[in-house]
Amino acid sequence: MKRSFASVAFILGWVYFLNAQSVLINGYVMDALSREPVENAQVIILATGEGTISGADGFFSLSVSHKFPVELSVEHITYEEIVLTVESNKTTDLILYLSPKSTYLDEVTVLGSFENEKPYRTETISAKTITKTSIADIGNLLRREPNVSGVRKGAVGIDPVVRGFKYAQLNVQLDGGTKIEGGCPNRMDPVLAHIDINDLENITVYKGPFALKYGPNMGGVISLTTYTPRFYEKFENHIEAFAGGQTNHTGFKSSFGVNGGNDVVAYYVKGNYKKYGDYEAGNGEVITSSLEQYNIGGKLAVQPAIGHTVTAGFDRSWGRNVDFPALPMDERKDDTYLYNINYFGTNLGNVVNYIRIKAYDAHVEHEMDNKSRPFSDTLVAVSQITANNAGGKFGINMNVLKGRVEAGVDYEQIDKDGVRTKYLILQPNLPKIYEDLWNNASIKNFGLYAEWQRSFTSLDIIIAMRYDHNVANSDTLIRGKENGNVVYENTNTGSAYNNFSFSAGITWHINERNSLMFSFGRGVRSPDMTERFIILLPVSYDPYDYLGNPQLKPEVNYEADLGYSFIQNKSGTLQVSVFYSFVKDYILGELVPPSQVPPQTRGVLGVKKFTNIAYARLAGFELSYATPTRYKWFARFNAAYTFGVNPEAVQYVRENGEVVDERIIDNDPLPEIPPFETNISLGYGFFAKKLVPELDLRVVAAQNKVSEANYEQTTPGFITADFVLSYHYHEFLSIYTGVTNILNTNYYEHLNRRIIGSKGPLYEPGRMFYLNLRFHL
Amino acid sequence: MNRKTTFLVVILMVLSAACSKPYPKKITYLATASVSAYNLQYLNKQNELAKTEVVPQSVQDVWTYEFTAEEGDIVYINGKYGDINSGLKIQVLIDGKVYKQESTVGDTINYIVVSGVVPYE
Numbered sequence: 001m002k003r004s005f006a007s008v009a010f011i012l013g014w015v016y017f018l019n020a021q022s023v024l025i026n027g028y029v030m031d032a033l034s035r036e037p038v039e040n041a042q043v044i045i046l047a048t049g050e051g052t053i054s055g056a057d058g059f060f061s062l063s064v065s066h067k068f069p070v071e072l073s074v075e076h077i078t079y080e081e082i083v084l085t086v087e088s089n090k091t092t093d094l095i096l097y098l099s100p101k102s103t104y105l106d107e108v109t110v111l112g113s114f115e116n117e118k119p120y121r122t123e124t125i126s127a128k129t130i131t132k133t134s135i136a137d138i139g140n141l142l143r144r145e146p147n148v149s150g151v152r153k154g155a156v157g158i159d160p161v162v163r164g165f166k167y168a169q170l171n172v173q174l175d176g177g178t179k180i181e182g183g184c185p186n187r188m189d190p191v192l193a194h195i196d197i198n199d200l201e202n203i204t205v206y207k208g209p210f211a212l213k214y215g216p217n218m219g220g221v222i223s224l225t226t227y228t229p230r231f232y233e234k235f236e237n238h239i240e241a242f243a244g245g246q247t248n249h250t251g252f253k254s255s256f257g258v259n260g261g262n263d264v265v266a267y268y269v270k271g272n273y274k275k276y277g278d279y280e281a282g283n284g285e286v287i288t289s290s291l292e293q294y295n296i297g298g299k300l301a302v303q304p305a306i307g308h309t310v311t312a313g314f315d316r317s318w319g320r321n322v323d324f325p326a327l328p329m330d331e332r333k334d335d336t337y338l339y340n341i342n343y344f345g346t347n348l349g350n351v352v353n354y355i356r357i358k359a360y361d362a363h364v365e366h367e368m369d370n371k372s373r374p375f376s377d378t379l380v381a382v383s384q385i386t387a388n389n390a391g392g393k394f395g396i397n398m399n400v401l402k403g404r405v406e407a408g409v410d411y412e413q414i415d416k417d418g419v420r421t422k423y424l425i426l427q428p429n430l431p432k433i434y435e436d437l438w439n440n441a442s443i444k445n446f447g448l449y450a451e452w453q454r455s456f457t458s459l460d461i462i463i464a465m466r467y468d469h470n471v472a473n474s475d476t477l478i479r480g481k482e483n484g485n486v487v488y489e490n491t492n493t494g495s496a497y498n499n500f501s502f503s504a505g506i507t508w509h510i511n512e513r514n515s516l517m518f519s520f521g522r523g524v525r526s527p528d529m530t531e532r533f534i535i536l537l538p539v540s541y542d543p544y545d546y547l548g549n550p551q552l553k554p555e556v557n558y559e560a561d562l563g564y565s566f567i568q569n570k571s572g573t574l575q576v577s578v579f580y581s582f583v584k585d586y587i588l589g590e591l592v593p594p595s596q597v598p599p600q601t602r603g604v605l606g607v608k609k610f611t612n613i614a615y616a617r618l619a620g621f622e623l624s625y626a627t628p629t630r631y632k633w634f635a636r637f638n639a640a641y642t643f644g645v646n647p648e649a650v651q652y653v654r655e656n657g658e659v660v661d662e663r664i665i666d667n668d669p670l671p672e673i674p675p676f677e678t679n680i681s682l683g684y685g686f687f688a689k690k691l692v693p694e695l696d697l698r699v700v701a702a703q704n705k706v707s708e709a710n711y712e713q714t715t716p717g718f719i720t721a722d723f724v725l726s727y728h729y730h731e732f733l734s735i736y737t738g739v740t741n742i743l744n745t746n747y748y749e750h751l752n753r754r755i756i757g758s759k760g761p762l763y764e765p766g767r768m769f770y771l772n773l774r775f776h777l
Numbered sequence: 778m779n780r781k782t783t784f785l786v787v788i789l790m791v792l793s794a795a796c797s798k799p800y801p802k803k804i805t806y807l808a809t810a811s812v813s814a815y816n817l818q819y820l821n822k823q824n825e826l827a828k829t830e831v832v833p834q835s836v837q838d839v840w841t842y843e844f845t846a847e848e849g850d851i852v853y854i855n856g857k858y859g860d861i862n863s864g865l866k867i868q869v870l871i872d873g874k875v876y877k878q879e880s881t882v883g884d885t886i887n888y889i890v891v892s893g894v895v896p897y898e
Binding site: 321332369371372376377380423425426427428429430 | 820849853855888890
């Protein structure tokens with residue numbers, strides 16, 4: 001009996017002991033958008049206040065002595081807090097996804113930031129900012145950021161310019177590595193034109209040649225992140241919808257999406273539709289700018305084991321009848337197909353933080369013509385181009401040398417071909433002329449990269465390097481005439497380059513409020529398709545036919561950035577950055593005598609061939625300030641300026657529409673550099689920030705530092721004012737209404753191209769009223 | 778229907794209403810005002826060049842060819858006659874309205890060409 005009693009007492013005691021002893025809860029804290037680990041997140045047991053902090057790989061381990069279920073709170077300064085209930089101690093290895101704080105993102109939208117301890121300037125735009133504007137084009141949206149401008153040729157397809165760098169000098173990519181090659185030689189469909197603005201969750205601009213893990217980077221990286229499927233503890237479905245309409249550039253944009261999932265499978269299906277008519281400038285001039293674009297896409301994510309996610313995505317988009325008044329043709333049809341598959345794995349031991357694998361294919365079928373132009377009365381020209389960009393990436397992030405190393409390989413292959421058909425519709429028998437475009441051109445780039453980061457007590461250091469092997473070729477570059485004569489022929493189309501890039505940066509946290517940053521980098525980029533293979537088309541801002549040069553050397557950007565950051569809870573955030581850039585082998589056009597190659601386009605002055613000049617210099621700064629988010633009112637300010645110089649520019653002297661001489665101009669400003677600009681935003685949050693009126697002022701100086709050698713024209717300065725009223729009626733519904741260009745200012749940006757067939761500028765839209773509704777169920 | 782389903786149906790209805798295609802256009806080629814035989818060459822509904830010889834009974838005789846086309850399609854017709862005492866008038870009509878026309882009298886050397894692109898609305 002005694003024995004039995006002792007046994008029962010022992011068992012009861014053991015059970016009590018088991019209940020009383022602490023249990024470990026392990027897990028990872030991850031960014032819901034980027035799926036990257038979130039470091040320094042506080043995981044706290046609400047009942048006891050005990051807690052821990054996540055590590056560099058997002059991992060945390062928390063000892064729980066409290067009785068289950070346990071309520072946990074997860075907090076981080078830049079993410080929305082979450083509270084969850086852990087039902088039993090059998091639940092281990094949790095994956096907790098945090099969404100970026102909208103207030104934080106809103107702040108950095110205007111400010112830019114040195115986020116993630118990066119010692120160089122970045123700018124971030126959040127989904128919330130996108131939702132509250134009437135803007136339908138991503139390039140247009142980017143123009144609001146300091147030292148980010150855009151080349152406008154129509155209502156959409158605005159090509160970004162960052163600190164004076166543009167086109168292939170910028171690495172523009174989607175969802176961590178997907179790249180897209182547009183079809184149009186005149187870049188009516190740059191990368192950004194193939195993505196719907198409503199599909200974006202955020203945009204980050206990494207300025208300078210410092211971020212090397214994203215691929216070859218010479219002037220900066222523009223990284224777009226589209227909607228992401230989210231895992232839920234239990235199966236859930238949600239509906240997202242957006243509808244926005246506007247006066248002037250009359251039309252609307254809309255989107256509809258369904259998403260959901262459980263802890264193993266998550267999905268997102270979304271479609272967008274937008275349609276606009278012409279717009280009226282401030283002076284009443286009607287600018288041809290109608291367009292229709294729509295798309296449908298989806299993503300499916302599977303988490304077969306804790307910490308391992310496989311995501312497959314597709315997007316199919318259509319562009320129809322998109323007007324480009326500053327180009328010789330309009331987009332008639334653009335069909336884009338994007339496919340990608342990604343793996344992201346954590347929970348891989350103590351050394352490896354995560355592994356990232358990606359493969360993608362981006363296929364563009366682009367058709368454009370001059371059918372809406374007066375010239376089509378005599379000659380109808382139709383260009384059909386197929387452009388394909390396929391590639392992949394493997395990256396591994398490890399704890400090495402008391403720091404973190406991300407190393408990997410990436411590959412990109414661009415293939416492009418097309419034909420231009422000219423119908424001579426005033427001639428008997430309706431003759432047709434076929435001209436090859438892109439001539440089966442191909443560029444392959446294989447890269448190796450490594451980036452090491454380490455934090456000391458008051459210093460953060462980051463060192464990156466990358467090697468690229470770039471190979472390109474095409475069929476013979478040839479342009480013939482109707483009579484069979486050959487105007488231009490080049491059989492030497494192959495080239496191969498080995499490019500080495502590196503960067504190093506340091507952040508000195510002087511104290512809790514003040515930080516000083518310095519970065520130095522060498523970024524190399526190989527010439528792009530246009531610079532290598534274009535044949536006698538007017539593809540630049542000046543009136544010349546351009547010839548590609550397959551033997552061009554890569555451009556090399558040596559850049560130094562110095563930054564200062566002051567962040568204080570009561571005073572706000574002040575950030576200053578200055579940069580100096582020395583670009584060796586800068587690529588520009590050089591005149592070819594008409595006796596060698598005669599121009600083929602009506603109205604041009606001659607032929608220019610892409611060539612490397614010895615060097616060019618660029619310098620500038622960004623300054624930004626924002627009040628703390630703790631107050632109901634807010635004020636934001638930023639100012640930015642870039643200046644570029646060609647030390648020895650050649651001017652081709654024109655007389656009566658012909659080039660008659662040439663002369664050297666010392667220290668000529670580089671063309672297409674935006675002027676000094678400032679932005680000021682003021683607002684107040686009523687009713688716990690549910691109702692927020694905001695006034696935005698934009699003051700842009702005249703651009704008088706223009707390229708004399710290129711006969712670039714000056715641009716007058718201007719001031720515009722916008723007003724937006726945001727009303728978060730309910731969790732399910734947000735309303736945004738506003739007026740853009742309140743003063744109906746008649747203005748144009750310095751980088752806007754001229755309207756074809758006139759010497760007039762392409763004006764920006766005049767006053768416009770809009771209303772956006774966002775639903776979430 | 779629950780709230781989400783109702784919402785879904787409304788959105789799909791709005792989207793389907795927005796995605797309307799433009800109506801096809803009725804194209805008419807018309808040749809007249811000739812007293813003797815003439816040759817025509819025109820882009821037909823298959824978008825191929827077709828040829829025909831027309832022998833009118835009187836100057837009022839009218840030759841026509843109709844088909845449907847879409848915005849941006851090329852319309853093209855040319856005509857030539859060999860009788861110096863004759864003439865020819867060619868019209869292209871879009872949805873019954875004259876889009877372009879040309880005519881000559883006594884010109885046996887040059888072709889009359891009427892062509893263009895069906896305009897975008």
